[in-house]
Amino acid sequence: MKALFIGGTGLISSACSELALERGIELFILNRSRSEKYPLPEGARLLVGDVHGDEASLAALLASHEFDTVVDWIAFTPQDVERDLRLFNGRTNQFVFISSASAYQKPPSHYLITEETPLENPFWEYSRNKIACEELLMQAHRQQHFPVTIVRPSLTYGPSQISLCVNSWEHPYTVIDRMKHGRPVIIPGDGTSLWVLTWNADFAKGFLGLLGNPKAIGEAYHITSDEVLTWNQVYQEVGRALGVDLHIVHVPSDLIAAYDPNAVGSLIGDKINSSVFDNSKIKNLVPDFNCTVPWSEGMRRTLAWFEADPSHQTIDERLNNIWDKILAEYGKAFPGSQSGRH
Secondary structure (H helix, E strand, C coil), X not given: CEEEEECCCCCCHHHHHHHHHHCCCEEEEEECCCCCCCCCCCCCEEEECCCCCCHHHHHHHHCCCXXXXXXXXXXXXXXXXXXXXXXXXXXXXXXEEECCHHHECCXXXXXXXXXXXXXXXXXXXXXXXXXXXXXHHHHHHHHHCCCEEEEXXXXXXXXXXXXXXXXXXXXXXXXXXHHHCCCCXXXXXXXXXXXXXXXXXXXXXXXHCCCXXXXXXXXXXXXXXXXXXXXXXXXXXXXXXXXXXXXXXXXXXXXXXHHCCCHHHHHHHHHCCCCEECCHHHHHHXXXXXXXXXXXXXXXXXXXXXXXXXXXXXXXXXXXXXXXXXXXXXXXXXXXXXXXXX
8 A cells, every 4th residue: 555644743643654664554754854753754755845835846746646545634724625635636545634533512412422423613713624624525525526534533642742631732741840849730620521542553553444444435433542531530640650749729711711712722622521432433444443552551651751851841931820820810719729739
């Protein structure tokens, strides 16, 4: 199989690239440059180009290639999908669009999510754009037989990402630094929402089973772990790994969002809602898909990655200051809220 990954060196896609090569796939990766955090895996061929740049140059770069499967890891808007349709319609046997599980109905009408759960998220533009992308692709499938497969990851992490619900995406060591120095950390609500975190290499096992599979055409799949934890449990396991007593403060999500507008989407539009996924559909198609890395293990691997190199331990002082302001305001209403240890 000859495959093209557009992106292919990110948090999730890097694990899929490595497994694709292990399974003998002839892998091409389209990217602007080599990633420092996720180097191009040995055996992959780099096509240097900007998928968000000049389309004519991109078409010329791809003109001599025909791919069995194309995966776009970095399509976020309908305009991105319209470009992909122009580039690949009639030129591939399968086009895989990476959507998001945040596109599912928020707030959910039922805690257990299947692929038939409605797509509706009034809180997060990112999710609404993913929904619009899916609609365009499925329309192309119905009208033009465009061979699309849709994949909806939920919160998937790997060695370079500490997936906590209130943290910095760009500087994920920030909350770990607070924990190690005894500073209070925020968990939204009362911390009892149910959530699922998936190790990137586990995700890859399900994902690779879709590539080149004709039964996946015209279908959507989410791929997640079956391990369900509350946010309190997620944070407490980090504290155990660090050997520290956590200073947790439970803060309403609306208050967090009042100080950090980005939290409207990532919290109210996603992580404060209980999200448990029924993975029957992907397991029926890919019988060997099985997540084997629990949070307790994956999180320790992640911490080891950060501790191995001080240059990884960057801090987001802007968010640190925002969190301190939130905690100060919450402390005025609940003076005893910052005295507890967990």
